[in-house]
Amino acid sequence: MIGSVNVLLVHQNFPGQFKHLAPALVARGDRVVALAMNQSEPMDGVEIHRSTPRIGTGSQLSWAQEFETKLIRGEATFRTALELRAAGFEPDVILAHPGWGDSLFLKDVWPQARLAIYCEYFYAMAGGDADFDPEFPLGDDQEARNIRLKLKGLPQKLHFSMANRGLAPTEFQKSTYPAGFRDRITVVHDGIDTRTIRPITTGRITTGNGLSVTRDDEVITFVARNLEPYRGYHIFMRALPALLRARPNARVFIIGNNGTGYGARPPEGSNWRDIFLREVKDQLDMSRVHFAGSLAYPVFLELLSISRLHIYLTYPFVLSWSLLEAMALGTPILASDTAPLREVIQHGENGMLFPFFDPVALADQGAAMLADDALRRRLSENARSTAVERYDLKDVCLPRQLAFVDGLAQDSPLPPILENDL
Incomplete structure (x- = not known):
């Protein structure tokens, strides 16, 4: 000083x-x-x-x-x-x-x-x-x-x-x-405040209809400030039917608002969330798909803490804080193979990468990760180490x-x- x-x-x-x-x-x-x-x-x-x-x-x-x-x-x-x-x-x-x-x-x-x-x-x-x-x-x-x-x-x-x-x-x-x-x-x-944002073993989320989920449940999470193409929402939704078919006990929590933060706007009177949901809705068991909207920050962290698989995509653009927060929590990461993520994620070491435009690869890789407890444990530990060593506040x-x-x-x-x- x-x-x-x-x-x-x-x-x-x-x-x-x-x-x-x-x-x-x-x-x-x-x-x-x-x-x-x-x-x-x-x-x-x-x-x-x-x-x-x-x-x-x-x-x-x-x-x-x-x-x-x-x-x-x-x-x-x-x-x-x-x-x-x-x-x-x-x-x-x-x-x-x-x-x-x-x-x-x-x-x-x-x-x-x-x-x-x-x-x-x-x-x-x-x-x-x-x-x-x-x-x-x-x-x-x-x-x-x-x-x-x-x-x-x-x-x-x-x-x-x-x-x-x-x-x-x-x-x-x-x-x-x-x-x-x-x-x-x-x-x-x-x-990222990794002293506060750290693995939680006792997390529990209760939905509006009374459903309670913990780390004992197979939870998949997807987060974007706005559910829009810049953050790969369209690719994620196209992969979701196959992923949930492969993992019949999994349920997915989709966190994000319905606005447009970046890029193209949806047709007048609609939003990207509903457009891509309609594209695949008849292939989904909607009782296993939860649109959580925008969550209070402590609830958001608790939900990520119980996630067995966090899926994150982005165009070559600004990296979201949520990706590093998930890593600090020790959440296993499956992310798009784009430049912002290659800087953070080493494939097979602290997360897994898949081609951005390939929903089949997303679904296949996600299902394989959910089936492999040892892989997820290793990815989780290494993701946490990356967050602490490189991004600790x-x-x-x-x-x-x-x-x-x-x-x-x-x-x-x-x-x-x-x-x-x-």
Whole structure:
């Protein structure tokens, strides 16, 4: 630690990815101020200021709306920053999530502050999520799609010449960024509290109709914030009839909301959950299929703790915290063989991988895992070890995050980055 640091955290949904870092900074004596766009819960020791946009989008052109929204947010945050500066606040470092445009103009307010951006994901025209699933193209012709992606990445790109550093949670997410900025990105995960999230032997879940399940039952779990193609919900549902036929005593709990977080929206008046359920419903015993919706966090962890098989899929995109939480609980993992997961899962060691677009392979591999107690025990132990050794909050990630902030505070003035380098 280098002494007390004035830290400004910027996230439209504060605390977001800074939920562990913010209180840790306060605990060691730093002054922590946060700028948010949406309503935030109070956090001890953190001064939270909410910016309110003065106008709504007015552009008729959808291409313009994408960037206009970011400018409106940036202007609102800029004016809040001016008020903070007038009140005497001068941040040594700014750590901002740039994806929504909130931090576009903060270096105009505090040019001497050292800026780092949270590098969650940089949209690319090829090789990422945009062209991954041919069943769900982004719409328009390829040229128009590429322009939309270029506009989507522009707010982040405007930060590159201003930012001393970047912070990415995984190597895969770092790899999505342009080479001219990638060398400035440090990889440190947000962290999983493996002291709290640990194997539970006494877990029990009771459903609304009075059904009670424990570790003695054959429980399969699938989790996504929203049940949608980006997280492989369509592939999972297509595999489910064969998987449940092969395991007649198994029941599945599907956790997630009915909205759309990423990618293509469903037809008007419907949702992806129902679309893909209808596709296979006549092949399922629905008494063994439980849609749990969104669960309170302790209940969510307890359900994962009794799961004999946790199935997780994702496009080449942001890795979900739920995957690492399941690993910390020692839940056996069956996951899609996509880049974010190959970074975490070593096939046959701490989990199993299957081709994303192959529901037959999913069902076959899942049934084989459920039939092999020794394999699941080994995968469970190794998954837990991976979570502790690489992603533990207190001993691994948080110390590295604090060191990142301290290194940022000591950085020299930023040399310009030529646009051609990006």
